[in-house]
Every structure is written in structure tokens, then in C-alpha cells.
Amino acid sequence: MNNLFQFLYKQLHWIVFILLETICFVLLFSYNNYQSSVYLSTANRMTARLLKGKHKVTTYLGLVEQNQALAEQNALLQQHIVELEAMVAAHHLDSLSAVEAVSRIHRAGYQVSPAQVIDKSINKVDNYLTLDRGTADGVAPDMGVMGVDGVVGIVYKCTEHYSLVMPLLNSNSSISCKVLGGDHFGYLRWQGGDPRYAMLHDLPRYSAVEPGDTIVTSGSSSFFPEGVMVGIAQEAYPSADGLYVTLKVQLSTQFANLEHAFVMRKMDAEELAALQELLKPKNKKR
Amino acid sequence: MERILTRIAWFVGLALVQVLLLNNICLFGLATPFIYIYFILAIDRDTDRNALMAMAFALGLLVDVFSNTPGVNAGASVLVAFFRPGLLRLFAPREEFENFEPGISVMGVWPFVRYVTVAVLLHHSALFLLEAFSFAHIGFLSLRILCSTLLTVLLVMSIEFIRHKR
Numbered sequence: 155m156n157n158l159f160q161f162l163y164k165q166l167h168w169i170v171f172i173l174l175e176t177i178c179f180v181l182l183f184s185y186n187n188y189q190s191s192v193y194l195s196t197a198n199r200m201t202a203r204l205l206k207g208k209h210k211v212t213t214y215l216g217l218v219e220q221n222q223a224l225a226e227q228n229a230l231l232q233q234h235i236v237e238l239e240a241m242v243a244a245h246h247l248d249s250l251s252a253v254e255a256v257s258r259i260h261r262a263g264y265q266v267s268p269a270q271v272i273d274k275s276i277n278k279v280d281n282y283l284t285l286d287r288g289t290a291d292g293v294a295p296d297m298g299v300m301g302v303d304g305v306v307g308i309v310y311k312c313t314e315h316y317s318l319v320m321p322l323l324n325s326n327s328s329i330s331c332k333v334l335g336g337d338h339f340g341y342l343r344w345q346g347g348d349p350r351y352a353m354l355h356d357l358p359r360y361s362a363v364e365p366g367d368t369i370v371t372s373g374s375s376s377f378f379p380e381g382v383m384v385g386i387a388q389e390a391y392p393s394a395d396g397l398y399v400t401l402k403v404q405l406s407t408q409f410a411n412l413e414h415a416f417v418m419r420k421m422d423a424e425e426l427a428a429l430q431e432l433l434k435p436k437n438k439k440r
Numbered sequence: 441m442e443r444i445l446t447r448i449a450w451f452v453g454l455a456l457v458q459v460l461l462l463n464n465i466c467l468f469g470l471a472t473p474f475i476y477i478y479f480i481l482a483i484d485r486d487t488d489r490n491a492l493m494a495m496a497f498a499l500g501l502l503v504d505v506f507s508n509t510p511g512v513n514a515g516a517s518v519l520v521a522f523f524r525p526g527l528l529r530l531f532a533p534r535e536e537f538e539n540f541e542p543g544i545s546v547m548g549v550w551p552f553v554r555y556v557t558v559a560v561l562l563h564h565s566a567l568f569l570l571e572a573f574s575f576a577h578i579g580f581l582s583l584r585i586l587c588s589t590l591l592t593v594l595l596v597m598s599i600e601f602i603r604h605k606r
Binding site: 166167170171174175177178179180181182183204208 | 459460489490493494497500501504506510511512514515518519522570
């Protein structure tokens with residue numbers, strides 16, 4: 155008997171080994187399906203708490219991708235807005251001719267795609283932005299660029315994967331604007347200095363602008379559709395000859411922390427023709 | 441006492457690194473390092489075999505709990521702990537040492553590399569086979585085992601060199 159115990163003691167490591175491996179296999183088989191493995195899995199409260207902490211860190215590391223996804227979603231929504239506005243406009247124009255309705259759509263016929271501002275300056279006389287989209291992504295010179303809050307500028311030059319944007323904050327930039335709800339056009343220029351303000355020139359004096367009025371794009375150029383936010387009127391100065399007023403406009407786009415931009419691609423002739431074809435039967439019905 | 445605390449620190453530290461960091465690594469879709477095995481490899485030689493197996497089981501199970509693979513890491517770790525005395529006898533046959541912690545300072549670089557490689561290969565083979573539980577994709581499985589072994593050995597050696605320098 156003593157011998158047997160001694161033998162067993164000598165071979166104890168075998169017994170322990172087989173015992174432990176057996177436990178492992180039992181675990182392996184019995185916890186194979188997810189539901190029963192709650193206690194020995196990530197759903198356990200202790201482990202979940204630790205993993206949650208880890209998740210907090212990793213989500214922070216993944217912010218770039220997250221932002222990218224959100225920007226893309228925003229672009230999609232922006233495009234929906236533009237499209238819906240066009241549709242609403244078309245439905246409101248019952249009394250007007252079909253031709254005019256089509257021209258409204260025409261103006262709203264923009265495709266919006268997101269881009270990241272990867273480089274920018276705001277403190278020079280001629281500032282430029284760099285976007286991470288280029289000709290390969292369908293961006294071309296003379297496309298309008300808007301940010302989340304309003305107009306940013308116009309695409310100036312493109313390489314395959316990047317493009318240079320001439321923002322409002324450039325002495326050569328000139329964008330046709332109007333007061334929301336009014337019909338009188340002026341052009342917006344920046345004269346350097348404070349990147350928060352620009353001047354809207356050549357508004358007729360009788361257009362009765364008041365501080366606090368909203369300034370939007372006029373839609374008379376192909377860069378932007380009508381009604382894209384530009385800024386808020388601050389002060390009006392009469393011009394030397396007294397015929398015009400110059401407005402100091404507080405720009406809605408915060409150029410200092412601009413991260414996301416949307417390039418507005420005007421749909422080309424074929425696309426427009428297709429769109430007009432789509433509209434014709436609807437208007438005939440009326 | 442200090443020794444026990446150091447051991448506990450290594451145990452917890454390696455488990456955390458494994459769970460939080462390395463479990464998420466899958467280099468080229470092939471290689472996942474399992475660094476926690478370093479605890480089993482570098483513990484002093486005269487540690488009781490049964491105690492070591494128990495520790496290996498606990499460590500493996502801890503990692504398992506966090507990776508939703510109950511039994512897989514534990515089984516592989518116990519296997520390595522069981523074969524460790526034999527491996528040590530094979531690669532560090534010097535009997536003049538009373539007790540030692542396997543490492544490059546005691547064993548020399550190449551014997552230690554060989555010891556680690558064989559142990560890790562054993563561990564990873566068991567681990568990946570238990571995980572897959574089939575020989576269906578044996579080619580891909582072997583590639584995974586080899587790549588992971590390479591990565592783990594590299595990591596173990598880096599830790600060892602850092603400790604040795606100090």
C-alpha cells in the first residue's frame with residue numbers, strides 16, 4: 155500500500171497534467187456555444203469593464219476613420235437636402251412654366267462629395283486650402299466648395315489626388331451673393347486681415363439691407379446653387395457715389411478650424427438632360 | 441516575498457498585454473503573438489512542476505476568458521508547463537547550477553533561443569489545433585503556427601534582451 159502511494163506521488167505530475175488537460179477539454183466542449191459561456195467570456199462583468207476601458211482608448215485611436223465615415227454621411231445628407239429642395243421648389247412652382255421649374259432643378263443639380271482639409275492658411279493675403287480629393291475622385295477646377303456652415307471657396311487647381319481651393323479668404327476670390335429673400339446681387343470679396351469678416355460690394359442702395367440679415371449665394375454662377383449660407387450682415391457703408399452700399403459680412407464658415415469640406419460638382423449636360431427627361435411627364439400631367 | 445510579488449506582477453502584466461494588445465494583432469492575417477507564455481518559460485527551474493502546471497492553467501484560462509476561447513490557451517499552456525523540465529534538461533544540461541531562471545544570461549543566447557522556439561512551437565501547435573479542431577486546412581494552419589511562433593519568439597527575445605541589458 156505504501157508502495158502504491160509512493161508510486162502515485164512520483165507520478166503526481168502525470169496525474170495533475172491529465173487532470174488539468176481534461177478540465178481544459180471539458181471547458182472547450184461545454185462552453186463551445188456562446189450562450190453557456192457567459193461566465194467565462196467577455197460578457198462577464200469584470201472582463202467587460204476592462205474591455206470597455208480598452209474600447210474607450212481604441213475608439214479614440216479610430217477617430218480619423220469615424221470622422222471620415224461621418225463626413226461621407228454628411229455629404230450624402232447634404233445632397234439629399236439639395237435634391238429635396240429642388241423637388242420642393244418644383245412642386246411650389248405650379249403657376250410657373252415648366253421651363254422655369256426645370257431651370258430651378260438645373261440650378262440645384264449638384265452632386266456633393268466629401269473631402270478633408272489637409273492643409274490651410276488663413277493669415278496671408280492670398281490664402282489657399284488643400285483638399286485630399288483630386289481628379290481621380292471627380293474633382294475639377296471651378297467647382298464650388300462648401301463647409302458644414304457655409305461657403306468655403308472654389309476649386310482652383312487639381313492634381314490626381316489633391317486639389318487646391320481658393321477660399322473666400324483670398325484677394326482674387328469673388329463670389330456672387332445676395333440677401334436672403336432679396337433679389338439684388340453683390341459680390342463678396344475679402345480685403346485681408348480678420349478671417350471672420352468679408353465685404354459684400356455693389357449692393358444697390360435701395361435694397362434695404364439691415365444688420366442681422368442673412369447673406370446667401372445668389373446662384374447666378376455655376377459654382378454654387380442658390381441659397382448656400384455665406385454669413386450674416388454686420389454693418390452697411392454707403393459707397394462714395396451714394397448709389398451702392400458695401401456690407402461687412404460675418405462669414406459663417408470658421409476657416410480657422412475647418413476640417414471637412416464638400417465639393418459641389420455640377421452635374422454635366424447628359425445628366426441634366428436625363429433629369430429634364432424625368433421631369434417632363436410630371437409637368438405635363440399638371 | 442519580493443519574489444512572489446514579482447511573479448504576480450509578471451503574471452498580471454503579461455496577461456494584460458496579451459489580452460489588451462496582442463490578441464488584436466493578426467499580422468498579414470496569419471501571425472498572432474502569445475507573449476504570456478514567457479511567464480512559463482522564464483520562471484525558475486526548480487519551481488514545482490505541479491505548481492507550474494497550475495499556474496499555467498490559471499494564466500491560460502485568464503487569457504481564454506478574455507478571448508472567448510475557454511480551454512484553448514489553458515490546455516496549450518499546461519502542455520508546455522508539463523514538458524518544460526524535459527526541455528530545460530535538453531537545452532540547459534548544466535547541472536552545476538543549483539537553481540536558475542532560464543534566460544540568455546544563464547543559458548547563452550542560442551541555447552535559450554532553441555529552448556524558446558521548441559517550447560513556443562509546441563504551445564502554438566497545440567493552441568491552433570485546439571482552436572481549429574480539425575485538420576481540414578492543415579496547410580494554412582501550419583503556416584499560421586509557424587508565423588505566430590516566429591513572432592512570439594521575436595517578442596520573447598526582445599523582452600529577454602531588454603531585461604538582460606538592465
